[in-house]
Amino acid sequence: xxxxxxxxxxxxxxxxxxxxxxxxxxxxxxxxxxxxxxxxxxxxxxxxxxxxxxxxxxxxxxxxxxxxxxxxxxxxxxxxxxxxxxxxxxxxxxxxxxxxxxxxxxxxxxxxx
Amino acid sequence: xxxxxxxxxxxxxxxxxxxxxxxxxxxxxxxxxxxxxxxxxxxxxxxxxxxxxxxxxxxxxxxxxxxxxxxxxxxxxxxxxxxxxxxxxxxxxxxxxxxxxxxxxxxxxxxx
Numbered sequence: 120x121x122x123x124x125x126x127x128x129x130x131x132x133x134x135x136x137x138x139x140x141x142x143x144x145x146x147x148x149x150x151x152x153x154x155x156x157x158x159x160x161x162x163x164x165x166x167x168x169x170x171x172x173x174x175x176x177x178x179x180x181x182x183x184x185x186x187x188x189x190x191x192x193x194x195x196x197x198x199x200x201x202x203x204x205x206x207x208x209x210x211x212x213x214x215x216x217x218x219x220x221x222x223x224x225x226x227x228x229x230x231x232x
Numbered sequence: 233x234x235x236x237x238x239x240x241x242x243x244x245x246x247x248x249x250x251x252x253x254x255x256x257x258x259x260x261x262x263x264x265x266x267x268x269x270x271x272x273x274x275x276x277x278x279x280x281x282x283x284x285x286x287x288x289x290x291x292x293x294x295x296x297x298x299x300x301x302x303x304x305x306x307x308x309x310x311x312x313x314x315x316x317x318x319x320x321x322x323x324x325x326x327x328x329x330x331x332x333x334x335x336x337x338x339x340x341x342x343x344x
Binding site: 150152160161162163164167169174175177208210217218219220221222223224225226 | 263264266268274275276277278281320322324329330331332333334335336337
């Protein structure tokens with residue numbers, strides 16, 4: 120069964136450093152998403168991506184964040200100048216169409232020290 | 233701000249019983265509703281989607297939707313210890329948006 124994959128599973132970085140989180144969505148899916156979950160809190164929407172551009176973003180997704188689909192399979196989230204409060208689980212998700220189910224990857228645990 | 237409300241629990245049920253999980257949402261125009269299961273330290277795993285009023289059954293799971301009351305529920309029949317997890321209610325925003333808003337989740341404990 121196809122699944123969303125994410126690398127790395129755990130990333131430790133120092134405050135102020137840049138990190139890139141990588142995702143491979145399900146191959147026939149057209150919509151891609153990033154969510155984050157701070158420990159003990161809700162899963163929060165960050166951004167959606169369709170047809171090689173951002174289609175929607177939340178107030179969390181400020182200039183510190185960017186997304187890219189550098190080739191036909193990868194989907195990345197870049198966080199510039201990380202802050203302590205960026206420590207969270209970051210989940211990539213994909214869906215075949217806009218209103219359909221979103222399938223989540225295993226997540227990347229980002230720890231900013 | 234669109235809200236999805238769930239009782240965080242824990243909800244404890246004996247093995248073999250029916251677990252009933254409830255969720256209310258604020259976005260009256262929402263059309264797509266999802267239940268995810270999340271084990272501790274893991275990612276959300278899709279269990280059910282429901283789009284129309286009424287019941288939808290899949291194995292031991294039944295999702296119920298009442299748009300007039302802005303209420304979604306999930307019933308788990310013959311609960312097993314392996315069902316012990318946090319169950320997340322998720323509602324897709326209306327108005328052509330792609331964002332899904334999640335509730336805090338209800339922690340379910342199935343007691344052997």
